[in-house]
Amino acid sequence: MSTNQNNRACVAVSDEAKAVPQVKSDGTACASHFILKGEHMRLFIMAMLVIPSTALAGWSLYEIFLPNGLTNLEIAQLGLGLTLFAWLCMAFWTGIIGFFLQLFNVDPLSLRRNQTxxxxxxxxxQKHAVVMPVYNEDTRRIMVGFEACIRELMESDNSSKFDFFMLSDTRDMEKADAELRAFTRLKKRLGAFSSQVFYRRREQNLHRKVGNLKEFCERWGANYESMIVLDADSVMSGERMQDLARRIEQNPDTALVQTIPMPVRQNTFFGRFVQFAxxxxxxxxxxxxxxxxTxxxxxWGHNAIIRIAPFMQHCGLPTLEGRAPFGGEILSHDFVEAALLRRAGWQAYLLTDTTGSYEEVPSNIVDYAIRDRRWVQGNIQHLGLLNVKGLKMANRLHFLFGAFAYISSLILFCMLALGTADALIRATSVPEFFVSEYQLFPSWQVARQDMMMVTMWG
Incomplete structure (x- = not known):
């Protein structure tokens, strides 16, 4: 997994690095279970839904402003509103399409019912690794989750095909000692299976989680076909982990399969609300x-399986030019790694079956905001990668939407501030009913309340 320290663009991809279909020992090609239909039309379909919807919303806002003459403040509001409408319409039509596909049990990739x-x-x-990077975590919690995943596979027929790694970057020496003691006790509880369970703590926390996984790949990656990446609060069922490994083995052109980690174990009101949603x-x-x-x-950085060889070959991350927050090391590395795998010709899929993949979420709004604070800078950095050559359009949209998830709040704030300023100016100004010298009838101020209500509800 190489690192380019001086180039803003991501590492180049040679023709030899493209995905090469694997074959079984008998010479036959492996069967692929990810089947796509009409993939080249999907983004066009979304554009044909989003653009007219955004235009209609923008027109309604324009009709509200027009009767009294457009001011500079209203033009600015109109521009910001169109940006927000486009963002909302994309999410709306994504949800609507998903609703009907779920309602009629249609696979979103093949558009068939009951995909095999x-x-x-x-x-x-083949051999697969299950890795859990940790950093100054609650020792008891990570060990319980780690052991749960191990025991899910201990009794399975494929238990010999999995090894488990806890990759510690813990800097707190008390927690590091607690991790080592807890891991020693875990090895004793596991008996003979303990030979497939490993703990490694790095002395230097270089390049954060990216460096943690990089060091694992450099030391042990050649021994495994893929790695299932867990977060410190992740838990996966044995069926799901084996399913992911089979999908990697039976889809030779696939390098990434992401699951949907569902929140669990919440007992506060805020946590239960997020979990329910x-x-x-x-x-x-x-x-x-x-x-x-497609x-x-x-x-998303965890609860996913990654084919190690292409990950090592193509997912070296550059150091962005300039200073933080827009320059420096790439913080939200997962988006970029998926884009690099696709640029190299490998496929990446999202499983919409939510069973067997779980995580915990912050139990209060303060911790939730602290976690979001870590993501803001990383997602904003992605705007500087939009012009990297060779990226797929869908990956560029991931970069854009990931950044806009935070920028939209600022845009909405600016739009509300402009609307408030406009209202204050109108409230403190004497309206002019006769704007020309020979005007016979007054120009009354018009409030399109009906259009306002329709626009708000829309």
Whole structure:
């Protein structure tokens, strides 16, 4: 996994680095279970839905402003409003498409009913790693989750095909000692299976989580076909982990399969609210997202499986020119790694089946905001990568939407501030009813309340 320290553009891809279909030992090609239909039309379909919807919303806002003459403040509001309308319309149509595909049980990739999953009885033929990077975490929590994942696979027929790695970047020496003691006790509890479970702590926390996984790939990556990446608060079922490994083995042109981690174990009001919303909306939104992104799925950094060889070959991250917050090391690395894999010719998919993949979320709004603060800078950085050559359109949209998830709040704030300023100016100014010297009838101020209500509800 190379690192380019001086080039803003991502590492170049040679023709030899393109995905090469693998073959079985008997010389036959592996069967692919990801089937796409009409993938080249999906983004066009989305554009034909989003652009007219945005134009209609913009027209309604224009009709509200027009009767009294457009001011500079209203023109600025109109421009900001169109940007927000486009953002909302994209999410709206993604959800609507996902709703109907879920309602009629249609696979978002093949557009067929009841797509055949990988053969659950087929034994795995290659070795896979399950890795959990941790950093100054609650020792008891990470060990419980790590052991749960291990025990999910201990009794399976494919248990010999998985090794487990806890990759610690913990800097707190007390927590580091607690991790080591807890891991020693875990090894004793696992008995003979402990030979497939490993703990490694780096002395130097270079390049954060990216450097943690890079060091794992450089030391042990050659021993494994793929790695299932977990977060410190992730848990996956044995069925899901084996399913991911089968999808990698049976889809030789696929380098990334992302699952939908569903929030669990929440007991506060805020945590339960977020958990309920995720379980209600995630299947619908993920299905719509899978419909238009097709084989250019995004990577969310955990609860996903990655083919190690292309990951090492293509996912070296550049150091962006300039100073933070827009320059320096790429913080939201997962988006970029998925884009690099697609640029190199490998496919990436999002599974819309939500079973067997879980995570925990912050239990209060303060911790939630702290977590979001870590993502803001990384997502904004992606705007500087939009012009990188060779990226797929879907990946550029991932960059744009990821940044806009935070920028939209600022745009809405500016739009409200302009509207407030406009209202204050009108309230403190004497209206002119006769704007020309020979005007016979007054120019009354018009308030399009009906159009305002329609626009607001729309």
């Amino acid at each position: 999953p990988p053969d659950a009885t087929a034994p795995l033929t 995720a379980h209600l909306y995630s299947p619908m939104l993920a299905t719509g997202l899978s419909f238009w992104q 084989d250019s799925a995004n990577y």
